[in-house]
Amino acid sequence: MGLVGRLSGVVGAAHVLTDPDVVAGHAVDWTGRFRGAAGPVVRPANGDEVSRVLAVCRELGAAVVPQGGNTGLVGGGIPYRGEVVLSTTRLAELGPVDPVTRQVTAGAGVTLAALTAHARAAGMDFAVDIASRDSATVGGMVATNAGGLKVLRWGAMREQVVAVEARLADGRVVGPHGLPKDSTGYDLAGALVGSEGTLAVITSARLRLVPALAERATATLAFDRTEDAVAAIGALRALPSLTSVEVFFDDGLRLVCAHRRVAPPFAVAHPVYLLVECAADADPTEALGEVVAGLAGLRDSALAVDEAARRVLWTHREAHAEAINALGPPVKLDVGVPPGRAAEFERDVRAVVAEAAPGARLVLFGHLAEGNFHVNVVGVAPEAEADLVGRVLAAVARRGGTISAEHGIGVAKAPWLGLTRSAPERELFAAIKRAWDPTGLLNPGVLVGVADSARELAHPADPVASSVRD
Ligand SMILES: Cc1cc2nc3c(=O)[nH]c(=O)nc-3n(C[C@H](O)[C@H](O)[C@H](O)COP(=O)(O)OP(=O)(O)OC[C@H]3O[C@@H](n4cnc5c(N)ncnc54)[C@H](O)[C@@H]3O)c2cc1C
Incomplete structure (x- = not known):
């Protein structure tokens, strides 16, 4: 029996998708920039079926790409060479919220929206x-x-993970261990955070919850200079209720307003905007207003007076990705620099893009409290792409930054990992990959093992060397 027949024997024929029109949707990313070719898409219903799917794939030598919602932005969940796509969408079980530990167990396929609704229904x-x-x-x-x-208030996903249950490439189970305290050796769940499907298939996670905060204050602040916006974060941090500080610029705001047909927050354009949100049990509006009134370099501010106004302020920031995508598939980089160097980096990146891709359109936005910029460049000639990416990432490295603050490495940045991860660190990465997945079944070419990357041909032979030269 062939691969499809064997997989059907595990999950049922209805859950092994082979229709070319259907599987094609699993072989392209959200931006349309990363396209591949899927083999069958298999949708196991539980951890045991995941193990058996992996066992079949291993026996038949079929590589596996784990895929969740396929919203990743670094091409890490895309099959490039007919790999089996292991879709986790049916692993959608949500356990009860535990009020004692304030934790919940969620299947790998649970969406963030479903998880959040579940937590809120339990008052968290x-x-x-x-x-x-x-x-x-x-x-x-x-x-x-x-x-x-x-992230500024609660941390990233790593800070929320108490335990992970995962299936190794040979089908064996690791985890979960969900005790509030546990000092028994290596942090295996931690190794899976940021592993991008290269080590094991995550089947569920035990997650921390936080208190539900009923009162919010949301404002957009306008500045002439990014330096002033960065300095404002220091003052805003005096507010214990501070939850979000997001940055965008006037070109991005105009793009969003045209795309979503919403009005801008101010009658007059300003170069830099911060979207600030505070959340607390008691209304944080007054406290936010007091800090805002004392901010140096502030040109204007718009406070949301009700939920509808709050949604509009968030749309200005959150609709950036879709408005940019509507212009065409962007070169998308998610970089981080020390927040104190964010203004210098912004200048760097504008200069680098103007030189490496003249005529292309650059739109920046991001999470300024973490120095995390999303660098989007639309209209880059394919032959100029690798040079542009290399130069931007080299500028990040020069400022002591990271080539990925939150999206991961995927295939998009695998050739440049050496810019910010040392040789001993990359050797450890390779050794960890070999230890967890000795036959290289899972996500070939992602994060480690660039030699096998489908993107390799599109990049120079030694991109790190060529990037740091400029
Ligand atoms: C509009 C938009 C806004 C976004 N905003 C943000 C943002 O603010 N912050 C941010 O961090 N990201 C953001 N992202 C990126 C993306 O949503 C995240 O990377 C998200 O975590 C991906 O989840 P997913 O289920 O879609 O994973 P996928 O895209 O399906 O996969 C991503 C990677 O995880 C691996 N993977 C998936 N499931 C498993 C599993 N069960 N076991 C092992 N490996 C697995 C895949 O192989 C792949 O390498 C945004 C994306 C979009 C489209």
């Missing part, structure tokens, strides 16, 4: 929030160490 909340919340899954968010809009 989930700390991580990202704009792709309706599709992004718990497994994908653990696998990419997703960050998002509230």
Whole structure:
């Protein structure tokens, strides 16, 4: 019996998708930039079926790409060479919220929106929030160490993970261990955070919850200079209720307003905007207003007076990704620099893009409290792409930054890992990959093992060397 027949024997024929039109949707990413070719898409219903699917694939030598909501932005969940796509969407079980530990167990295929609704129904909340919340899954968010809009207050996905249950490439189970305290050796769950599907298939995660905070104050602040916006964060941090500080610029705001047909927050354009949100049990509006009144360099501010106004302020920031995508598939980089160097880096990146891709359109936005910029460049000639990416990432490295603050490495940045991860660190990465997945069954070419990357041909032979030269 062939691969499809064997997989059907495990999950049922209805859950092995082979229709070319259907599987094609699993072989392209959200931006349309990463396209591949899927083999069968298999949808196991539980951890045991995941193990048996992996055993079949291993026996028949079929590589496996774990896929959750397929909202990843670094091409890490895309099959490039006919690999089996292991879709986790049916691993959607949500356990009861435990009020004693304030934890919940969620299947890998649970969407962020479903997890958040579940936590709120129990009077609590989930700390991580990202704009792709309706599709992004718990497994994908653990696998990419997703960050998002509230990292400044609660941390990224890593800080929320208590335990992970996963299936190794040979089908064996690891985890979960969900005790509040546990000092028994290596942090295996931690190794899976940010593993991007290269070590094991995550089947569920035990997650921390945070208190539900009923009162919010949301404001957009306008500045002439990014330096002033960065300095404002220091003053805003005096507010214990501070939850989000997001940055965008006037070109991005105009794009969003045209795309979503919403009005801008101010009658007059300003170069830099911060979207600030506070959340607390008692209304934080007055406290926010007092701090805002004392901010140096502030040109204007718009406070949301009700939920509808709050949604509009958030739309200005959250609709950036879709408005940019509507222009065409962007070169998308998610980089982080020490927040104190964010203004210098912004200048760097504008200069680098103008030189490496003249005529292309650059739109920046991001999570300024973490120095995390999303660099989007639309209209880059394919032959100029690798040079552009290399130069931007080299500028990040020069400023002591990271080539991925929250999206991961995937295939998009695998050739440049050496810019910010040393040789001993990359050797450990390779050794960890071999220890967890000795036959290289899972996600070939992602994060480690660039030699096998489908993207390798599109990049120079030694991109790190060529990037740091400029
Ligand atoms: C509009 C938009 C806004 C976004 N905003 C943010 C943001 O603010 N912050 C942020 O961090 N990200 C953001 N993202 C990126 C994306 O949503 C996250 O990376 C998310 O964590 C991916 O989840 P997913 O379920 O879609 O994973 P997928 O895209 O399906 O997969 C992502 C990676 O995880 C692996 N993977 C998936 N499931 C599993 C599993 N069960 N076991 C092992 N490996 C697995 C895949 O192989 C792949 O390498 C955004 C994306 C979009 C489209």
